[in-house]
Amino acid sequence: MRRSNGALMPLALSATLLLAATGCGGADTGGDGEILVAAWDTGPGADPLETAAAEFEKANPGVDVTVKKTPYVQYSQTLRRQLSGNRVPDVARMLLGYGDAGNVLVLADKGLITDLSGSPWTKLITGPGAAVTDKDGKTYALPVDSTSIGVFHDPETFEKRGLRVPRTFGDVLAICRETKGTGTAAFALGAQQGSAMGRWAVFALAASTVFADDPRAGERRRKGEITFAGTPGWRRAVERFATMKDEGCFGEDATGVSQEAAARSFGLGKSLMAIAPTATLPLFTGGDPEARPAMFAFPGGDDAAAVRVPSAPVSGLAVPAKARNARLARAFLDFYAENRVRYSEIDDSVPGLLASEDDPGVPEYAAALAPYLTAGRTAPIMDQNWPNPEVGTRLDSGIGKLLLGDRTPEGVLKEMDSAWTPTAP
Template identity: 35%
Template structure:
């Protein structure tokens, strides 16, 4: 969110999570086939590499052939590969039901192996287990929790003489001040459509769920809609940020990779993204310090919530050519060693307790919000079908290009939501 990743989130971004990574490629091992060769497709670029190396080291003779790609590209390809029998043994899978690569979407037609018998499955917290399962069975090895917020470049902030805002009014002032100094507040890579949701999700968390934690249940019962709710307020605030100059010029002409470069090098003061982006920013600027903060949507700081939820995990192909090695890899991912490797590299938090992991200082505020129950799930994870999110993503791009309106978008999202699963 990576996420869709967001799920976008992240995650996600995710997406990327979500909710997700950019630029793809194949990192290899030995030739295909053979009982000691595992095939893997991942969106965790920047972190899967270390996990693969550790897995191969722990299993002498085993080789992993893997590819990495961005969330959009990955989600377009994985269903086709599964349907044609060409999918890898292990693949990235998002929680819940919000996008084409999500747990429900892939488990329903029988593409994923049931992982309920794996020892880690019973240990997952209830909130994470609920989005890792389909019809009571676990299909997704979710190793981390992700959050969406404003990730600031501390050196750029210091140079600009500005501090992260904690209210909506201060946020707009922060954007105006940053623009006046020639350094926009946030990079926004809306050329990649999954990125469009992240600012909106960060605002929806507070505007929609702050006053009504039961909003999802009301939507499911038909007692609430996107169009006639605070979703309209959040979308208006998103566009207000754009009009105020919170983002660099031409977000639609900027992709995810380019937005990272802007934030990492101090051409913007930060980026609204999932915590997974921190590792990528550090990769582009090893000397930089990056910190995730909540993106405020009201003038009462105590009301602010953060979207935080299970990030993308890994599923096993029901027709894996090497099922034993696939299960072994997933078990490693869910071990303290594998989980900590992932979350340390991604700047995330482990999904299971007692891993001995110490959160990076960049996530101090996210950890505090999770502990204080000031978080809400990535919105799409609880939607009845993947079409709602796809409509939202394309609609947001159309709004940014003046081809649609907020009213039209929310109306279309309501139509897709009411169509059910």
């Protein structure tokens, strides 16, 4: 297996990939036993994709797999150029859903990737996965890893302070009031431009306030049946974020704090909790390599039965429509799917497909989220359903303005609606 690397890139905070199947693809030409895999650089440490490439070669003598990596920040644009160039990759790692020009459903809409329907692993894709890999009855990617948004905390610190994991939003506010003025923030929050922490917090709230009552809210927004500002659950979500600000849940001057600095404050014990995806664990342990945080589900309301966890596959493997060796590429995806649990253990990620019917394969630190995932008490990762990435940008900027007192919750949602387009730009 040959590796062709771009310069190393900081850890991508999204996710990883998984399965696909054999059978003739539309662009299959029979092939010469070589496949080119395009992926973003995940930085130092073991990479499941490279392990899969080496093992696929060993299992198929004469086959050569080259993994060509590009820095994450350049990957989306590079991939779009590759898909219309002379040397199209046979397999490409992609973020799932909508949200960026290089995401799976955006490229599927433009006819740039292959329909993988009929692959044996497609029957394992559940509702949240289908929402970000499927369109019009066709499957376009093998989900390789998932992420869930929950709350990081240090169980030992909670025990020393006599705190219990909150089960309702009222419990959350009680912790905020108890810690206010102590020099320790209840929640780490960096809302500087480029940070996603405010977005994650609103998603954690909306999971309970929007999707517990209307699981199809994301689909309905995409179809234009509802708006953000016109949906009571979305209003409650942003209003409750504003309440958290007013109750002193966040540290001072959050709009001047970067995501990395906020994560360090958690790692150093200056913040008790952090709302974030499972995939960001390394970010929140950087301040203390000996830290052993755990996660719990964020209660966005006062009905514990209505708590939902935002969760979905976030990245996957796809076969470009112009791949030179589509048959071998699909065989590689099938191979990855068969070994998905073992590959997820390499980087401590969550498999894009359930490890088994009763086991979502979450790491030990996120074990408290497992009952929600197996019971289907989940919500989408909401921006995966937003064709225009500007909607997410408006949410981020709106949160910053809300923290400064320059925007109301309704104003934030109206700005998101004003950026909405039904298709990717």
